[in-house]
Amino acid sequence: MNALPLIDLKDASSFPSRRTEAWKYSDLRKYLREAPAPSPSAAISITGGGPFEALGGEAMVFVNGRPVGASAFMGSGQQTVRLRFMSKATGTGHATTARISARAGAKLLILETHEGEGSAYVAHNRLELDVARGAEVTRIVLTDEPEDAISITQAQVRVEAGGRYRQTIATTGARLQRLETEVRHPGQGAEVRIDGLYVLSDARQADLTSVVDHVGADGTTSQLTKGVVRDTARGVFQGRIVVERGADGTDARMGHHALILGERAEVDAKPELVIYADDVQCAHGNTVGNLDQAALFYLQQRGIPADEARALLTEAFLVEVVDRIEHEGAREVVREWLTARL
Amino acid sequence: MLSIANLHVSVGDKPILKGLSLDVPAGEVHAIMGPNGAGKSTLGYALSGRPGYEATEGAVSWKGEDLLALEPAERAAKGVFLSFQYPIEIPGVPALTFVRTALNAQKRARGEEEVSAPAFLKMVKAASAALKMDFDMLKRPLNVGFSGGEKKRMEILQMALLEPSLLILDETDSGLDIDALRIVADGVNALRSPERAMLVITHYQRLLDYIKPDRVHVLAAGRIVASGGPELAHQLEAEGYDKYLPEAA
Numbered sequence: 001m002n003a004l005p006l007i008d009l010k011d012a013s014s015f016p017s018r019r020t021e022a023w024k025y026s027d028l029r030k031y032l033r034e035a036p037a038p039s040p041s042a043a044i045s046i047t048g049g050g051p052f053e054a055l056g057g058e059a060m061v062f063v064n065g066r067p068v069g070a071s072a073f074m075g076s077g078q079q080t081v082r083l084r085f086m087s088k089a090t091g092t093g094h095a096t097t098a099r100i101s102a103r104a105g106a107k108l109l110i111l112e113t114h115e116g117e118g119s120a121y122v123a124h125n126r127l128e129l130d131v132a133r134g135a136e137v138t139r140i141v142l143t144d145e146p147e148d149a150i151s152i153t154q155a156q157v158r159v160e161a162g163g164r165y166r167q168t169i170a171t172t173g174a175r176l177q178r179l180e181t182e183v184r185h186p187g188q189g190a191e192v193r194i195d196g197l198y199v200l201s202d203a204r205q206a207d208l209t210s211v212v213d214h215v216g217a218d219g220t221t222s223q224l225t226k227g228v229v230r231d232t233a234r235g236v237f238q239g240r241i242v243v244e245r246g247a248d249g250t251d252a253r254m255g256h257h258a259l260i261l262g263e264r265a266e267v268d269a270k271p272e273l274v275i276y277a278d279d280v281q282c283a284h285g286n287t288v289g290n291l292d293q294a295a296l297f298y299l300q301q302r303g304i305p306a307d308e309a310r311a312l313l314t315e316a317f318l319v320e321v322v323d324r325i326e327h328e329g330a331r332e333v334v335r336e337w338l339t340a341r342l
Numbered sequence: 343m344l345s346i347a348n349l350h351v352s353v354g355d356k357p358i359l360k361g362l363s364l365d366v367p368a369g370e371v372h373a374i375m376g377p378n379g380a381g382k383s384t385l386g387y388a389l390s391g392r393p394g395y396e397a398t399e400g401a402v403s404w405k406g407e408d409l410l411a412l413e414p415a416e417r418a419a420k421g422v423f424l425s426f427q428y429p430i431e432i433p434g435v436p437a438l439t440f441v442r443t444a445l446n447a448q449k450r451a452r453g454e455e456e457v458s459a460p461a462f463l464k465m466v467k468a469a470s471a472a473l474k475m476d477f478d479m480l481k482r483p484l485n486v487g488f489s490g491g492e493k494k495r496m497e498i499l500q501m502a503l504l505e506p507s508l509l510i511l512d513e514t515d516s517g518l519d520i521d522a523l524r525i526v527a528d529g530v531n532a533l534r535s536p537e538r539a540m541l542v543i544t545h546y547q548r549l550l551d552y553i554k555p556d557r558v559h560v561l562a563a564g565r566i567v568a569s570g571g572p573e574l575a576h577q578l579e580a581e582g583y584d585k586y587l588p589e590a591a
Contacts (some may be wrong), residue, residue, distance in 0.1 A: 255352065280363025293393070298430040301390050303418035303438070303448035312443065316483075 003211045003240075004180055007152060009124045010035050024208040025236040025268045031150055031176045036093030036122045039064040048085050051142050051337065052111035055329045057082055062125070065094030072099040075108040083112040085125045087149070093122035101130035108137045109327060114153070116145035116174070127155040131163040140330045140336055141169040141179070147204055149174040155181045155312040161188035161216075168325050170334055171339060173206035173233065181207045187216025187247055196225035197321045197334075199341045200233035200265075207236035214242060217277075218249040226321050227258045228314050229265035239284075240272040248305040249276045254284040257293060259317060261310070291317075311342040344508060346518070349464040351381075351388045360564035366557075369383045369536040373545045373550055373575060376561035377583040382543045383427060385561070386512045389541075391417050404508060414448040418444075419451035421507030423500075425514050431492040432484040437496065438466065440484045440502055442551035447496040448504065468504040473529050490517030498529035509533065509540040515549040527552030547579035562586040 004022050008014040012035045015022035042064045049059065057080025060224045061068040064087060066181070073081055084100060102108040123145075145151050151174045159165050163186070169179050185192055196208040210219050227235045237256045258267040271284045291313050299309035315338065322338060325331040344366040351359040360379045366372045376382050387395045389402065391414035402409040409417060432440065446456040457465070470477050473495050485493050494514060501509060511530065516522055530553050534540070541554055550558070550572065558574040559566045560583070567573065567586050 002366050053370050292430075295432050297392050297414065298432070299440075299444070300414035300424070301392075301418055301422075301424050302504065303415050303445035303451065305415040305447060305451075306413065308443075308447065309415075312435060313432070316432065319434055 001059060003213065004154070004209065006154065007124060009093050021040065022209065022238070022318045023200060025238070025270075026176060026178055026205070028176065030123060032069045034282045036091070039087075039089035039092040039094040039121065040065055042088040043337040050082055050113045050115060051144075051179075052082050052113065052330070052333055055080060055082075055109075055111060055333070057109070057111070059084065060096065060098065060262040062086065062096045064089055065123070066255045067094040067096070070286070071097070074101050075106045076103040077132075078107040080109040080111065083110055083127075084115060085113070085123065086115045086117075086147070087121050087123045087337045088117045089121040090118045091120045093124070095124035095126075097126040097128065097172055099128045099326070102135035102137045104131055104132040104134050104243065106132070106135045106238075108135065109330065110137065110139040111212075111330060112141045114141070114145055114151060115142040116149050116151070119146050120148045122150045124151070125153045129155060129157045131157065131159040131165050134161075134162045136164040137166070138327055138330070139165075139167045140325065140334065141171070142334065143171040143174075143179075144175070145172075146174060146175065147202060150176045152178045153180065157181065157183045159183065159186055159190050159192060161186050161190060163190045165191070166193045166326070168197070168321065168334065169208060170337060171199075171206045171208075173198065173200045173204035175203070176205055178207045178209065178298050182210070183212045185212055185214045185216075185219045186221035187250065190268045192219070193324070194221070194223050194228070195321050195324055196237070197318055197338065198226070198227035198229075198235050199318070199338065200232040200235055201234050205236070207238070209236070209238040210244065212252070213244065214247040214250045214252065215244050217247055217299060219222075219247065220250070221252040223254040224321055224324065225256045226318050227267065228237055228257065228318065229260055229267055230262040232262065232264045234266045234268070238272075240274065241282065243275045243277045243280050243282065245276040249280040249318070250277060250282070252280070252282045256288070257285075257287045257317075259314060260288060261290065261314070278324045315342050343405060344541075345403040347401045347403075349388065349402060350398045351384055352396050352398050352569055353384065353394060355568060357398070358564055359388065362561070362565055364548040364559060364566055366541065369544060369557040371534065371540040371553065373555035373558045374541055374561050375545070375547075375558060375575060377587065378545065379386055379390045380561045382545075382561055383512055386424050386510045386541075386543055389508075389510060390414060390422055402497045406475045415447065416451065418506075419494065423504060423506030423509050425497040425501065425509070425511045427513040427516060429485050429497055431486045433486050435484050437480040437482060441466070441500055465503060466499075469491070469499055472502070472532075473499055474525055475499060491519065491522040494518055494526055495529075498526050501533060501554055502529060507538050510543065511540070512543045514542070514544065515544060515546065523549070523552060547575045550575045559588050
């Protein structure tokens, strides 16, 4: 584990720059030279239950890095937890760590939101997640953060034999937003799916970086990330799947596909398969393009105005990621979130 | 109803239509026939406003309005419908969603009330049954995995639901077997009315046995070089286009 460097917000020397390979597209030091002043404990009244309120479950809330209640959660049986990282700060920084574990055989739905108010804050959130033997965990992440915020989320996921971990991140980015996922994959029938979706406009940036480390035989990983960038926005995808020696029978697929809809928008992609075992099935695909002009004209010819036609085609492109969310309620929330942002 | 005067259209730097003039009165069906490369498809694209098909000279008036000044979607809302020779596949957009979005966008543009989902479903069920289409197919992404014949039926279904007033059929018979051709032609003939004008673009006379034109025009080298009644189509079938080609002139 810890293939990706950990960061301590109080210690500027821990901030990676582009000289650190894993951060070469998201030069944190360029945006943040010094440790930010600590955010105040915001006495904000938590109104409403966040974007996933309708799905109920337990709430686990952090405001400016401080837990409102418990900072750890242990799930057993079938449970839903709404993990809310709320920021209400201006020019200051805060960090926190949430710990969630799913006991053997548990079925846990984590609905994680990054809800930002204020401006120019720096948020650093860590999630330590354990998926015990035979447990099934779905993590859905939605972010809505200000365009001048810096936001780093580092999730470390440990999956045990026969466990299932499914993750979908949907984001609109921030000034610099990094969403990291590290998965320790035991093989042994465990299944991992980590998907991502980014919709970036103006000068926003989002970086979806993941490392899945297959340490045992017979594990599967499926990864699909899709994004669209407009204006001067920038999307970064770094996906790394490692198949360690002895992890035979691994089946790993990775796809990243992006649409660039602005002449000054940018996408940087780095898919990596690192394979030390012999008997494996691994594949990756990566494409970057524009909307199909013939399709765009076809829609317009039928009476759909140009802007609406573009939005429809963009949604059609991205919705594949949403459709992979098995939980119907969560899928519908993400679908509506997406439609509202196109 | 449709009046094209001295239309010049270029694709890139290449002139394709070179002074095409044509009038289609309301209620009439006109066939445009011509050899490959004459500019038949370009005419359809220019009338519907495809980007890259630039009118450099001339005018197109539709119901008294300057058609060339309008965006493609505005033209559609005014009743212009192009049935594509090669209908486009659109992954991720179910056919039903697509047609309903298009219909309601047109209605909004015309200041009409939108069609509710149940009313729309009823319309589609009736129209798809008439075209002998499997309703479940319409829940699939538009044209993805459809056969050539299914794609063409899908075009006619859209035509039946959108009820356009200027129908441009670009090589609608290509890829159709005789049974499918008959179904498609029946669908088109059902739309013949005194309020509609139709342009049937075709290389072969075969389609015109099923969709009987009032007038036939020969398009060669970017201009209408001959016009006549339905008998002209038969004459072309017998004699070919040779005498209209520039080399023969």
